Amino acid sequence: MRVFKATYILLLFIIITSCTREEQIIADITIENVIFGINDIPVYSSNVEKKKQKTSAQYLSTSYSDLYQSTISSNDLVNLSAILRASGDKIMMSELIINNFLNDQVVQGFLPTQAEMNNDLDNFIKNTYLRFYLREPSELEKYQLKNLIQQDTEITPEMIYLAFASSNEYWFY
Numbered sequence: 384m385r386v387f388k389a390t391y392i393l394l395l396f397i398i399i400t401s402c403t404r405e406e407q408i409i410a411d412i413t414i415e416n417v418i419f420g421i422n423d424i425p426v427y428s429s430n431v432e433k434k435k436q437k438t439s440a441q442y443l444s445t446s447y448s449d450l451y452q453s454t455i456s457s458n459d460l461v462n463l464s465a466i467l468r469a470s471g472d473k474i475m476m477s478e479l480i481i482n483n484f485l486n487d488q489v490v491q492g493f494l495p496t497q498a499e500m501n502n503d504l505d506n507f508i509k510n511t512y513l514r515f516y517l518r519e520p521s522e523l524e525k526y527q528l529k530n531l532i533q534q535d536t537e538i539t540p541e542m543i544y545l546a547f548a549s550s551n552e553y554w555f556y
Contacts, residue, residue, distance in 0.1 A: 437554055439467045446481055446548050450490045456491055474549070481548045485541050500540050504529050507540070515547040517556075 410477040437462045438447065443463045455463075463480060470476035484490055508528050513519040520528070532538050547553060 420534070435556055437556055440464045440479065441556075442554060443467065443480065445485065446477075446553075449548065450481075450484045450544070452493055477546070478549045481521065481545055485545060494544065495538055495540050500543075502530070504532060505527075509541060511547060515544075515550075515553055 400436055406475075438467075440460060443460060444455055447460075467476050467480065468474060495507060505525070508520055512518060512524070528543075532543075
């Protein structure tokens with residue numbers, strides 16, 4: 384009887400101590416959109432906090448909502464996920480899908496124009512980082528991207544959005 388009781392206590396102790404709680408990322412800054420009543424979005428302080436890789440469906444759903452400003456239909460998500468998973472080169476296929484999204488007239492309506500981007504580069508860079516990476520850019524990132532856009536006048540907002548949506552950091556949350 385004592386052996387049974389000791390085994391029971393040991394088993395109970397193992398069960399209690401083996402349970403772990405997943406860390407919840409609590410951000411200091413949130414984006415609030417009062418006009419549309421959208422929920423607050425946590426903002427990361429740096430890309431180091433992003434440790435989990437998105438699945439194909441998460442990546443497609445996120446990129447669609449970032450570009451179209453709406454959710455993707457389940458049928459489209461299933462079809463695009465199957466295409467992405469079936470491809471041998473996920474990076475190339477994701478770039479093709481994002482490029483297709485960017486060429487859609489609906490998305491073109493949400494993109495800033497070349498003139499809007501060049502007139503307020505600081506705001507464009509900040510909004511792009513928040514839209515795609517859910518974080519503020521560092522001073523070095525701001526400087527480098529601003530310098531790149533100013534030096535090459537052929538760079539368009541579509542190119543910047545394609546680069547952000549197909550980057551390694553965008554695949555993580």
